[in-house]
Amino acid sequence: MPSHQHELIIDMFRSRPDLIPPLLAALGWQLPEFDKIENLSGDLPILAPTEYHADSVAVLHAAAGPVLAVVVEVQLRPDPDKRWSWPVYVAALRARWKCPTVLLVLCPDKRTARWAAKPIDFGYGHPYARLVPLVLDPSAVPVVTDLETANTLPELAVLSAASHHTHPDNAKVFAAAVAALATFEADRSKLYYDFILERLPRAARSVWETLMTSTLRNYEYQSDFARRYFADGQQKGEAEGEVRALLTVLEARGIPVSDEARDRITACTDIERLTQWVRSAVTVATAEELFAE
Numbered sequence: 001m002p003s004h005q006h007e008l009i010i011d012m013f014r015s016r017p018d019l020i021p022p023l024l025a026a027l028g029w030q031l032p033e034f035d036k037i038e039n040l041s042g043d044l045p046i047l048a049p050t051e052y053h054a055d056s057v058a059v060l061h062a063a064a065g066p067v068l069a070v071v072v073e074v075q076l077r078p079d080p081d082k083r084w085s086w087p088v089y090v091a092a093l094r095a096r097w098k099c100p101t102v103l104l105v106l107c108p109d110k111r112t113a114r115w116a117a118k119p120i121d122f123g124y125g126h127p128y129a130r131l132v133p134l135v136l137d138p139s140a141v142p143v144v145t146d147l148e149t150a151n152t153l154p155e156l157a158v159l160s161a162a163s164h165h166t167h168p169d170n171a172k173v174f175a176a177a178v179a180a181l182a183t184f185e186a187d188r189s190k191l192y193y194d195f196i197l198e199r200l201p202r203a204a205r206s207v208w209e210t211l212m213t214s215t216l217r218n219y220e221y222q223s224d225f226a227r228r229y230f231a232d233g234q235q236k237g238e239a240e241g242e243v244r245a246l247l248t249v250l251e252a253r254g255i256p257v258s259d260e261a262r263d264r265i266t267a268c269t270d271i272e273r274l275t276q277w278v279r280s281a282v283t284v285a286t287a288e289e290l291f292a293e
Helices: 004-015 017-026 082-097 110-117 147-152 154-163 170-181 186-199 202-209 224-229 238-252 259-267 271-281 287-291
Strands: 036-040 056-062 065-074 101-106 134-136
Touching: 004 017, 004 036, 004 056, 004 065, 004 154, 004 186, 017 036, 017 056, 017 065, 017 101, 017 134, 017 154, 056 082, 065 082, 082 101, 101 110, 110 134, 147 154, 147 170, 154 170, 154 186, 170 186, 170 238, 186 202, 238 259, 238 271, 259 287, 271 287
Parallel strands: 065 101, 101 134
Antiparallel strands: 036 056, 056 065
16 A cells, blocks of 8 residues: 555655656756646556556656656655556657656665666567666755745755755755745645654754744644644643744854844744744844844
8 A cells, every 4th residue: 555655755746747857857867948847647548458557747848749758656665566567657658748758766765766776678679678767766856955946846845855864954954845834835834844754864853843833733743753742732842942943944044143133032932923933034134134023
């Protein structure tokens, strides 16, 4: 049965197919010129008793017509059956759109990525015809630390935060993800928050914890940590947590905090005001701008 994370990543690509070009570019793949990208149904019917269903399918279009079709597969662990079905996906999509077609496989770890990257030989011809998947593991996901990217392609910032907790600028990576979460409706923001948390090792969770805001409460979280943290929608030391979040965001963005501003922040116990400051911290140019009425 597909896991919660598997389905969430698939939904991410179905709702935002423009995630695909930057991920292909991150793998060093030369993209053709295109004007738009279109998400398609993953159903790939063929003249056979079996129906095939790809996780996500997209086509890049130029003025003259389709220039590239992409099959996106989310593969959380090795599955020998996929090496038989993946060529079918690519062949069916290529025949439908009559353009070059590639297979992009997203893997959560290097072991699965090494398995998925092995060329698939068809066993005939001289040399053999083969399909070579393009495989993306967390190390190849673009690092997002700037607010412009987080706002224009927030799903990429979410994937970045889930993939780069060991990056030297991980505080900036997480701050960009917080800015990205603010662009979504509340329910999706909560889902993506929990997705990131589930992917982090215990040592990295404290950094992410300090960036949580009140918009991430009242949700049936998948991770044990989040369920404990948000038990009954309340938390001891809630104001202190918001203060830590605010100061961490400002530090991650390289914004100086004067002694006067720090004293005003740490003395505040108004949760709503602190929450608003945290949200504003991802866009202000100075700490003093937080206090403007």
